[in-house]
Amino acid sequence: MENNEGLISRIFVSQIKKQNSMSFSDLGISPFLLKALATQNYTEPYPIQREAIPAILQKKDVLGIAQTGSGKTASYVLPILTNLQGAILSKNRHVNVLVLVPTRELAVQVREVFHSFSLVLPDRIKSMAVFGGVSINPQMMALQGVNVLIATPGRLLELIESNAVHLSDIETLVLDEADKMLNLGFKEEVNSILAMLPKKRQNLLFSATLSKNINDITQLHLRDPLVIKIDDGESDAENIDLITQTAYLVFEDKKGPLLRYLIKSKGMKQVLVFTSSTYKADNVADKLRKNGIEAVAIHSKKSQGARTDALQQFKSGAVTVLVATDLISRGIDIKFLPFVINYELPRSPKDYVHRIGRTGRAESPGEAISFVTHEDVHHFNVIQKKMGKKVEMTEVSGSDIKF
Ligand code: AMP
Numbered sequence: 109m110e111n112n113e114g115l116i117s118r119i120f121v122s123q124i125k126k127q128n129s130m131s132f133s134d135l136g137i138s139p140f141l142l143k144a145l146a147t148q149n150y151t152e153p154y155p156i157q158r159e160a161i162p163a164i165l166q167k168k169d170v171l172g173i174a175q176t177g178s179g180k181t182a183s184y185v186l187p188i189l190t191n192l193q194g195a196i197l198s199k200n201r202h203v204n205v206l207v208l209v210p211t212r213e214l215a216v217q218v219r220e221v222f223h224s225f226s227l228v229l230p231d232r233i234k235s236m237a238v239f240g241g242v243s244i245n246p247q248m249m250a251l252q253g254v255n256v257l258i259a260t261p262g263r264l265l266e267l268i269e270s271n272a273v274h275l276s277d278i279e280t281l282v283l284d285e286a287d288k289m290l291n292l293g294f295k296e297e298v299n300s301i302l303a304m305l306p307k308k309r310q311n312l313l314f315s316a317t318l319s320k321n322i323n324d325i326t327q328l329h330l331r332d333p334l335v336i337k338i339d340d341g342e343s344d345a346e347n348i349d350l351i352t353q354t355a356y357l358v359f360e361d362k363k364g365p366l367l368r369y370l371i372k373s374k375g376m377k378q379v380l381v382f383t384s385s386t387y388k389a390d391n392v393a394d395k396l397r398k399n400g401i402e403a404v405a406i407h408s409k410k411s412q413g414a415r416t417d418a419l420q421q422f423k424s425g426a427v428t429v430l431v432a433t434d435l436i437s438r439g440i441d442i443k444f445l446p447f448v449i450n451y452e453l454p455r456s457p458k459d460y461v462h463r464i465g466r467t468g469r470a471e472s473p474g475e476a477i478s479f480v481t482h483e484d485v486h487h488f489n490v491i492q493k494k495m496g497k498k499v500e501m502t503e504v505s506g507s508d509i510k511f
Contacts, residue, residue, distance in 0.1 A: 130152065130153060130158050131152055131153070132145050132150065132152070132153050132157075135153060135157070135158070135161040135162055135165075135186075136161070136162060136165050136187075136190070137161060137165070137186045137187060137189075137190045138189065138190040138193055138229065140228045140229050140230065141186055141189065141190065141225055141228065141229070143228060144224070144225055144227075144228040145186075148224070150182070153179075154178060154179035154182075154183070155178070155179075155338055156172060156174050156178050156179055156180055156183045156336055156338050157179050157182060157183040157186070159183075159334065159336045160172055160180075160183040160184065160187070160312075160334070160336055161183060161186055161187045162187075163334040164183075164184060164187035164188065164191070164310070164312065165187045165190060165191060167191070167310050168310070168332075168333070168334055169310060169311045169312065169313075169330045169331045169332065169333035169334070170184075170311075170312045170313070170333055170334050170335075170336065171313045171315075171318075171330060171333045171334070171335045171336070172312070172313070172314045172315075172336045172338075173314075173315055173316070173317070173318050173335070173336065173337040173338065174314060174316070174336070174337075174338040175316045175338070175462075175465070176285075176316070176465075177465055178338045180284075180314050181217070181218055181221050181284075182221065184207075184282055184312050184314070185218075185221045185222050185225055186225065188205055188222075188256070188280055188282075189222070189225055189226055189229060189233060191280075192204060192205070192231065192233055192255065192256075193229060193230070193231050194231065197231070197233075197255050198255060198277040199253070200252065200253070200274075201251055201252060201254075201271075201272060201273050201274050202273075202274045202275075202276065202277040203254050203255060203256065203257040203273060203274075203275070203277065203278065204255045204256065204277060204278065204279050204280070205255065205256040205257070205278070205279065205280045205281075205282070206257050206259065206264075206275065206278050206280075206281050206282070206301075206305070207256070207257070207258040207259070207281075207282040207284060208259060208260075208261060208264070208281070208282065208283050208284065208289065208298060208301065209258060209259070209260060209284045209285060209289075210260065210284075210285050210288040210289040210292050210294065211239075211260065211288075211292075212239035212240070212241060212260060212412055212415065212416075213415065213419065214284065214285060215237040215238070215239045215258045215259065215260055216237050216239075216416065218237070218258045218284065219235055219236065219237035219258045222235035222256050222258070223235050226256075233255050233256060234253050234254050234255050234256070235254065235255065235256040235257070235258065236250060236251065236254045236256075236257055236258070237258040237259070238251075238257065238258070238259045238260070238263050238264060238267060239259070239260040239263050239412070240260060240262050240263040240266075240412075241411065241412035242412045242413070244263070244266060244267070244270070247263070247267065247272070248267065248270060248272040251267065251272050251273050254273075257273065261289070261294045261297035261298050261301060262294070262297055264297075264301060265297055265300060265301065268301075268304065275301070275304045275305050275306075276304075276306060277306075278305050278306060278309055279306075279309055279310060280309060280310040280311075280312065281302070281305060281309055281310070281311050281312065282312045282313075282314070283298070283311075283312070283313045283314065283315075283325070283328070284314050285314065285315065285316065286313055286314065286315040286322060286325065287315040287316055287317050287319055287321070287322065288316070290321050290322070290324055290325070295324045295325070298325055298327075299324075299325060299326055299327045302325065302327035302328055303327050311328060311329075311330050311331070311333070313328065313330065313333075318337075348461070348464070348465075348495065348497060350473055350474065351464055351465075351467055351473070351474050351475065351476050352473070352474070352475045352476070353464065353475075353476045353477075353478070353497070353499045353500075354475070354476075354477050354478075354499065354500055354501075354502070355477070355478040355479075355480050355488065355499050355500065355501040355502070356477070356478070356479055356480065356501065356502050356503075356504050357480050357481075357482065357485070357501050357502065357503040357504065358479050358480065358481065358504045359481065359482075360481055362504060363451060363479050364392070364395050366479065366504055367381065367392070367396070367449065367451065367479075368396065368399055368401065370449070370477065371396075371401055371428065371429065374447070376428065376429075376446070376447050377425065377428060377446075378422070378425065378428065378445060378446060378447065379428065379429050379430075379446070379447040379448070379449060380422075380429075380430050380432060380445060380447070380448045380449070380466055380467075381403075381429055381430070381431045381432070381448075381449045381451050382431075382432055382433070382434070382448070382449070382450050382451060382452065382454070382463050383431060383432075383433060383451050383452050384433070384434075384452040384453075384454070384455075385433065386405075386407040386408065386409045386433055388451070388452065389405040389406070389407050389431045389432060389433050390405045390407075390431075392405070392431045392451055393405040393429070393431040396429055396431075401428055401429060402426070402427040402428045402429065403427060403428065403429035403430070403431060404417075404418040404421055404422065404427050404429075404430060404431070405418065405430075405431045405432070406418040406419060406422075406430060406431070406432045406433075407432065407433040408433065418430065431451075434454060434459055434462075434463070445466050445467045445474060446467065446473075446474055446475065447467060447474065447475050447476075447477070448463060448464050448466050448467045448474065448475075448476045448477070449476075449477045449478075449479070450463060450464075450476070450477070450478040450479060451479055452479070453478060453479075453480065453484050453487060453488060453491070457490060457491045457494035457495060458494075460478075460491045460495065461495060463476075464476035478499070480501060488501075
């Protein structure tokens with residue numbers, strides 16, 4: 109055992125290059141899952157999967173430094189489900205596997221991956237997502253017989269206090285998007301939860317960055333972990349190359365008409381629009397609807413029900429535009445999203461990359477369009493410099509935009 113400080117200072121990073129020779133069947137996962145992978149169009153393992161799956165199958169601890177979009181979810185779901193086959197499963201309200209996530213949306217998404225793969229397995233594995241913002245009673249009742257629990261920290265603590273769930277049988281702990289969990293202020297909650305887990309367990313930690321604040325999770329003691337780093341530069345650059353980026357130099361009051369013009373002239377059927385504030389997100393969605401374009405907003409001030417509905421409507425194609433704040437720029441996976449529009453630029457260049465990374469994912473092409481005001485020009489230059497890529501900018505005057 110060692111503390112995380114020690115771990116970070118002597119970290120060995122395995123840089124993973126693309127090797128095309130390996131297939132999922134070489135990795136040791138359940139043959140039932142292999143069939144499911146084929147039907148879900150997972151043709152070959154992504155780099156993080158090639159590294160993490162064999163280690164997790166051997167019950168090793170893993171520290172994965174990887175972004176959403178790298179395939180990290182399947183890299184732990186597949187071996188965890190394989191390990192649970194034939195294992196003695198916990199009963200009643202004792203769960204075997206705990207996945208801690210920072211947001212409700214990620215909880216639902218990770219649960220979907222567990223659920224879809226567990227459907228093909230002979231041993232029934234029950235998975236469930238719990239999160240705050242919705243009534244606790246139905247969750248308390250449904251927790252009976254759950255084997256894999258995906259939870260946000262606050263709600264999990266409430267459920268533990270109500271004796272609705274017990275953590276004494278946990279064999280594997282996953283901390284997904286650990287950096288985000290800490291950024292959102294969940295340090296105390298995470299440490300309290302970890303202190304309740306059996307000391308002997310497998311730990312899988314995934315984080316987009318390996319910042320020093322990972323050390324704030326004092327209750328996490330990784331045991332000789334396999335450290336996998338999907339290099340930012342490598343994965344993002346690969347992804348960014350798939351994305352066509354353009355920018356429009358536009359006055360603030362012309363952004364609304366420009367957005368409508370682009371949606372119509374490019375025949376956009378599904379577009380994710382980013383704003384910087386919740387107020388603006390609502391405002392942009394309202395204006396689009398008034399102009400006959402189906403749009404919904406998603407942000408932290410919406411109720412959980414409204415957030416789930418908005419995402420569902422967008423994913424199903426019922427609405428054309430999802431207007432979002434940075435709350436969902438990370439962690440939410442929407443397959444084959446063709447367009448992302450930055451109605452307002454994000455403050456940090458990193459967030460810019462995260463935002464535009466919602467398109468051009470899983471090796472499908474996408475287009476990212478940024479609205480840049482005259483005041484934003486300097487900031488946009490900084491973003492381009494950090495990203496190492498120049499984005500062509502077209503100046504828009506009011507008379508260019510016609511309806
Ligand atoms: P994640 O990083 O876990 O959010 O996954 C990103 C996206 O990649 C999801 O839509 C996955 O379904 C997809 N995906 C993950 N692994 C593979 C794979 N080996 N082949 C094809 N798609 C994958």
